[in-house]
Amino acid sequence: xxxxxxxxxxxxxxxxxxxxxxxxxxxxxxxxxxxxxxxxxxxxxxxxxxxxxxxxxxxxxxxxxxxxxxxxxxxxxxxxxxxxxxxxxxxxxxxxxxxxxxxxxxxxxxxxxxxxxxxxxxxxxxxxxxxxxxxxxxxxxxxxxxxxxxxxxxxxxxxxxxxxxxxxxxxxxxxxxxxxxxxxxxxxxxxxxxxxxxxxxxxxxxxxxxxxxxxxxxxxxxxxxxxxxxxxxxxxxxxxxxxxxxxxxxxxxxxxxxxxxxxxxxxxxxxxxxxxxxxxxxxxxxxxxxxxxxxxxxxxx
Numbered sequence: 001x002x003x004x005x006x007x008x009x010x011x012x013x014x015x016x017x018x019x020x021x022x023x024x025x026x027x028x029x030x031x032x033x034x035x036x037x038x039x040x041x042x043x044x045x046x047x048x049x050x051x052x053x054x055x056x057x058x059x060x061x062x063x064x065x066x067x068x069x070x071x072x073x074x075x076x077x078x079x080x081x082x083x084x085x086x087x088x089x090x091x092x093x094x095x096x097x098x099x100x101x102x103x104x105x106x107x108x109x110x111x112x113x114x115x116x117x118x119x120x121x122x123x124x125x126x127x128x129x130x131x132x133x134x135x136x137x138x139x140x141x142x143x144x145x146x147x148x149x150x151x152x153x154x155x156x157x158x159x160x161x162x163x164x165x166x167x168x169x170x171x172x173x174x175x176x177x178x179x180x181x182x183x184x185x186x187x188x189x190x191x192x193x194x195x196x197x198x199x200x201x202x203x204x205x206x207x208x209x210x211x212x213x214x215x216x217x218x219x220x221x222x223x224x225x226x227x228x229x230x231x232x233x234x235x236x237x238x239x240x241x242x243x244x245x246x247x248x249x250x251x252x253x254x255x256x257x258x259x260x261x262x263x264x265x266x267x268x269x270x271x272x273x274x275x276x277x278x279x280x281x282x283x284x285x286x287x288x289x290x291x292x293x294x295x296x297x298x299x300x301x
Contacts, residue, residue, distance in 0.1 A: 001025070001150070004053040004060045006073065006080075007095070008044075011062035013066040014128040015154045017044055019061075022153035029053040041231070041276040046298030054083050059090040062204045066246075069100030079103075081112050090146050091116035092219070094135075096172075098250055098256075099165040106139065114130035118164065118219035119151060121170040132156040136174070138166035172254060175247035179268040180287070181215040182244075186289035189222045190296050200225055216274060221289035230284035241288070245272040 001024050005016035008030035016039065020026040027041050032034050036046045047053035054060060060080055070093055074080045080091065091109050093116070094100070102118040109116035117139030127133045133155035135146055145162045151158045159219040161170040188211065192202045203225035207217045219238075220226040230238050248269040255262045275281070275291045283290075 001058040002056055003027070003150070004057040004089075005062075006030070006031070006053060006060070007062075007063035008039045008051065009063065010125050010130045012094075013039050013042065013044070014065065015121075015133070016061075016123070017042055018128075018131045018154045018235070019150065020044060024153070027057075051083065054080065054089075057084060057087065057089050057225040059092060059147075060084060061092045061150075062095060063218040064093075064095045064097075066095075067097035070095050070097050071101055075108050081109055082112060083110045084259070085114060088114065090114075092147050093117075093121050093128065094119050094121055094283055096120045096175075096247060096250070097168060099168045099172075099250060099254060102138065103165040103166045115146060116164070117143050117147045119147065120154065120167050122171065122174060123155070126238050128154070132140055135159065136161050136163055136167040136170035138164050138170075140164075143290045157158065168250075169254070172247055172251040175244065176251040176262065176265045176268070178215065179248045180264045180271065181213045181243050182219070182221060183268045183271055183288055183292075185213060185215040186221045186286070186292050188290065189289055193293070194296065196220065215286075219286055221286035230286055235284040235287040235290070237284040239285050240281060241272055241285045242276050243284055245276050245281070246268070246284035248272055287291070 003019060003024050003026045005026055005028045008028050016026050016028045026045060028044050030036050036166050040046045047102045050181045062073060064073060090115055106116050116135050119137045121133040121135055123133040131154055134157040135151045135155045137160050148158050156178050161167050168181060188197060192199060199222050203220060206212060220229045221231055223231045230236055251265055277290060280287060
């Protein structure tokens, strides 16, 4: 298929490259010149501009920062929907955005006679590079059926979550759980340190006991127990704290609009807000351990 991929950042670039490796004709575009250069250097085919990427596209995929960017890209003057309506291209938005924006863009696409799915991802930069992402997909069954083969070129697990916006709802619920779990895991290691309990011993016990979680066994927030975790790379981001804050903030906005109390989600959001405000947003979100450890020593507010 002829695919246009708009948004070639840390996630979009490897996703677009994996789609091309699967045999699709992928034309990529990003407003940031360094992203375009990195895409070309990795073997991708950069388009001269957005319209050149969209020309004759069978499918358009986007990976953009926020709901406002997605709305502008799809619904703005001369936006994606208007540009590809005649060609009947399938639209796949892989951004993580608010549910309302996802549903609004999907409704606009449907009004133009286009099939669209929201398909946010889980798995971080490593999963994007390895094509092992999980896609949480919202949209009509027929649109999902068209999108699934393309998503399988970029991910391992493809789940149809429901109607338009359901993919975004699943993503923010999942990442709220992750933010809470990582905070709890980091707190436990801070407490273990204070009590003189060896970190490896805590890992050996909790990883096979009721405290077990992905945040512990796959992404342990302290150096040592899980060699592949960012803690062993000075917390270089697989999933940056700023991105975790973004997702937690989306979850809190959804909870507020729905009149739902999520006190643990709210507290995790506050902790990540403080961490990011202190200039730690570029570190991996598991660096919450360092933030909490400093807080325990009264080194941060």
